[in-house]
Amino acid sequence: MSAPAPGPHSLLPLSRVPRTGLPPRAVVVGDPERAAAVAALLDDAVEVSYNREYRTFSGTWRGVPVVVASHGIGGPGAMLLFQELADAGVRTFVRFGTAGAMRPGIGDGDLVVAEAAVRDDGVTGQLVPAEYPAVSTPEAVLALTRAAREAGAPHHRGIVWTRAAFQPGLIPLNQYDGAGLAAIEMEVSALFVMASLRGLVAGAVLVVDGVNADDLVDHESTGGYDPHREVVAEGVARGGVVALEALRILTEEQL
Numbered sequence: 109m110s111a112p113a114p115g116p117h118s119l120l121p122l123s124r125v126p127r128t129g130l131p132p133r134a135v136v137v138g139d140p141e142r143a144a145a146v147a148a149l150l151d152d153a154v155e156v157s158y159n160r161e162y163r164t165f166s167g168t169w170r171g172v173p174v175v176v177a178s179h180g181i182g183g184p185g186a187m188l189l190f191q192e193l194a195d196a197g198v199r200t201f202v203r204f205g206t207a208g209a210m211r212p213g214i215g216d217g218d219l220v221v222a223e224a225a226v227r228d229d230g231v232t233g234q235l236v237p238a239e240y241p242a243v244s245t246p247e248a249v250l251a252l253t254r255a256a257r258e259a260g261a262p263h264h265r266g267i268v269w270t271r272a273a274f275q276p277g278l279i280p281l282n283q284y285d286g287a288g289l290a291a292i293e294m295e296v297s298a299l300f301v302m303a304s305l306r307g308l309v310a311g312a313v314l315v316v317d318g319v320n321a322d323d324l325v326d327h328e329s330t331g332g333y334d335p336h337r338e339v340v341a342e343g344v345a346r347g348g349v350v351a352l353e354a355l356r357i358l359t360e361e362q363l
């Protein structure tokens with residue numbers, strides 16, 4: 109007898125991923141095209157679903173079954189994808205994104221491994237009080253750092269500023285001057301808070317593509333915001349391997 113056809117409720121509503129059967133580890137990225145590029149590194153990759161900005165693949169990286177999925181731009185939309193993947197059984201997440209550098213010495217194409225994130229994400233404040241921290245799983249920080257070192261990728265570690273507004277507005281951006289923040293992006297704190305609330309594992313590695321607000325960083329290190337440069341593409345190519353390899357290391361550690 110053949111298997112019954114999937115019913116209307118066997119797929120989650122926004123990502124359209126199946127409720128069961130996905131691997132328990134995932135690389136999540138903003139851009140659906142980056143999801144396809146990372147999936148191209150896998151053995152036996154298949155596209156699982158593609159709805160709105162959420163494009164999901166599964167495949168195998170060095171013997172480890174993984175999901176690769178895109179979450180689009182911004183914390184609220186990304187949170188939907190993170191929650192649906194968690195509902196579908198994903199237990200370990202690595203976000204592989206792009207970011208603007210904020211700390212002198214961090215240059216275009218470098219990787220930044222997030223240790224924690226400032227929660228200006230526009231979504232977690234509606235889920236849990238503001239004092240609740242957004243932290244990476246320590247083992248994910250170490251796995252990403254080791255994977256970056258082994259890949260020969262220039263890399264740094266630090267706290268990132270997850271900020272819902274991409275464009276600067278009237279409110280000055282200097283509120284964290286002197287706080288040593290490493291980079292700015294838009295989704296990491298949403299991932300870290302979701303994972304902590306559900307008892308899951310999460311980490312993040314970001315490729316520097318400049319900086320989107322002129323007064324955030326000195327321009328000796330970066331060339332201004334432009335994600336369409338060769339130096340960024342080279343960083344993205346290294347970062348994809350680092351993210352997948354970190355999942356393999358975490359699998360060895362049974363995380």
Ligand SMILES: O=P(O)(O)O[C@H]1O[C@H](CO)[C@@H](O)[C@H]1O
Binds near residue numbers: 139205
């Ligand atoms: O490259 P991704 O993963 O999308 O990450 C960064 O790029 C987007 C902004 O251009 C935001 O999503 C930001 O977090």
Ligand SMILES: O=c1cc[nH]c(=O)[nH]1
Binds near residue numbers: 206
């Ligand atoms: O949010 C982002 C993402 C990439 N680069 C930036 O400067 N900001």
